[in-house]
Amino acid sequence: MSGARFYVTTPIPEPALTLLRAAGSVELPEELPDAARLREVCLSGDYDVVVSQLRDTFDADLLTAAKIRGISNYAVGFNNVDIGAATANKILVGNTPGVLTDATADVAMLLIMATARRAVEADTFVRSGKFTGWEPNLLLGQDVSGSTLGLAGFGRIARATARRALAFGMQVLFCPRPPGDRPVPDAELGEFAGLVTHTDWDTLVTTSDFLSLHVPLNEQTRHLVDADVLRAMKPTAILVNTARGPVVDETALVAALKSGEIAGAGLDVYEDEPSLAPGLAELPNTVLLPHVGSATVAVRSEMARLCAENAVAMAQNRIPPHPVNPEAWTG
Numbered sequence: 001m002s003g004a005r006f007y008v009t010t011p012i013p014e015p016a017l018t019l020l021r022a023a024g025s026v027e028l029p030e031e032l033p034d035a036a037r038l039r040e041v042c043l044s045g046d047y048d049v050v051v052s053q054l055r056d057t058f059d060a061d062l063l064t065a066a067k068i069r070g071i072s073n074y075a076v077g078f079n080n081v082d083i084g085a086a087t088a089n090k091i092l093v094g095n096t097p098g099v100l101t102d103a104t105a106d107v108a109m110l111l112i113m114a115t116a117r118r119a120v121e122a123d124t125f126v127r128s129g130k131f132t133g134w135e136p137n138l139l140l141g142q143d144v145s146g147s148t149l150g151l152a153g154f155g156r157i158a159r160a161t162a163r164r165a166l167a168f169g170m171q172v173l174f175c176p177r178p179p180g181d182r183p184v185p186d187a188e189l190g191e192f193a194g195l196v197t198h199t200d201w202d203t204l205v206t207t208s209d210f211l212s213l214h215v216p217l218n219e220q221t222r223h224l225v226d227a228d229v230l231r232a233m234k235p236t237a238i239l240v241n242t243a244r245g246p247v248v249d250e251t252a253l254v255a256a257l258k259s260g261e262i263a264g265a266g267l268d269v270y271e272d273e274p275s276l277a278p279g280l281a282e283l284p285n286t287v288l289l290p291h292v293g294s295a296t297v298a299v300r301s302e303m304a305r306l307c308a309e310n311a312v313a314m315a316q317n318r319i320p321p322h323p324v325n326p327e328a329w330t331g
């Protein structure tokens with residue numbers, strides 16, 4: 001088909017651009033559009049589908065006025081789009097699930113290991129020229145093997161993290177839908193039956209040595225980890241967040257890390273990216289990554305391919321392979 005019109009807000013790798021160009025025309029701006037330019041694009045009537053990324057915000061006001069058929073998000077998360085408003089306005093939204101699961105679980109594990117074993121402090125120490133040879137009390141950390149990992153959420157990335165944690169000899173607890181949920185039948189646990197333990201939210205929080213977050217950001221999960229939760233965690237516990245920043249009250253986290261309510265935090269995401277809560281960057285008991293959970297060459301290419309496939313389907317008035325709101329399809 002020709003004639004589909006795509007606006008791609010951020011450069012995406014091949015084969016995605018070839019797929020899009022085979023289906024129509026592609027406009028790729030030199031810079032990420034600001035809110036005003038994104039609004040112009042969406043209201044112009046010149047584009048069928050916007051291929052977007054997490055920094056492009058589509059709120060209800062924009063979606064109500066927009067003259068586009070779809071938004072193909074270059075991410076598995078879609079908290080940058082008001083899905084209810086998109087659906088109400090018959091705008092399909094697509095995402096890129098699955099292809100970034102292992103890469104993101106690798107980063108969750110990396111943060112667990114790096115925080116427990118103080119890898120960043122140790123690296124800084126060596127580079128500073130202070131290393132004078134083996135010293136028995138130097139930079140003592142925590143054991144990962146034999147410790148308890150609590151997973152908030154038990155979807156794709158949490159399960160991939162559980163697989164890694166079990167291989168590292170960790171006990172794995174999970175709470176699929178905090179706070180509290182129906183028990184998960186063994187049949188739904190598949191390969192994990194008998195290997196991981198379903199707990200309620202309070203047990204997860206109070207018994208985990210490592211609490212790793214794998215829930216989407218929505219109104220129920222915003223500040224899921226707040227001052228009360230941090231206070232209830234073990235003083236030796238480490239919080240790991242590869243989900244979304246606002247799932248944690250970052251100001252409360254800084255206070256908890258300073259006062260010793262918890263021992264450390266490994267973060268890939270922040271409440272108000274790219275800003276950090278005051279004091280966070282100065283804390284030695286943190287490992288801070290710049291939202292690189294899915295950042296591998298191969299994963300980006302696969303994400304872009306899914307994104308293009310979603311976009312082409314939307315432009316051709318088909319249900320995309322990975323729809324977030326299939327009910328928005330008008331047939």
Ligand SMILES: NC(=O)c1ccc[n+]([C@@H]2O[C@H](COP(=O)([O-])OP(=O)(O)OC[C@H]3O[C@@H](n4cnc5c(N)ncnc54)[C@H](O)[C@@H]3O)[C@@H](O)[C@H]2O)c1
Pocket residue numbers: 076077078097098100101104152153154155156157158176177178214215216217218220221242243244268269291292293294295
């Ligand atoms: N750091 C990164 O670069 C990066 C990369 C990929 C994904 N992510 C984040 O990780 C999240 C999880 O990805 P996934 O592929 O595992 O998603 P998923 O949909 O497979 O799993 C989400 C889990 O959260 C649970 N959940 C859903 N709604 C909930 C609610 N209201 N309250 C509590 N729990 C709820 C689900 O039951 C499920 O167990 C994404 O939404 C995204 O925000 C981050």
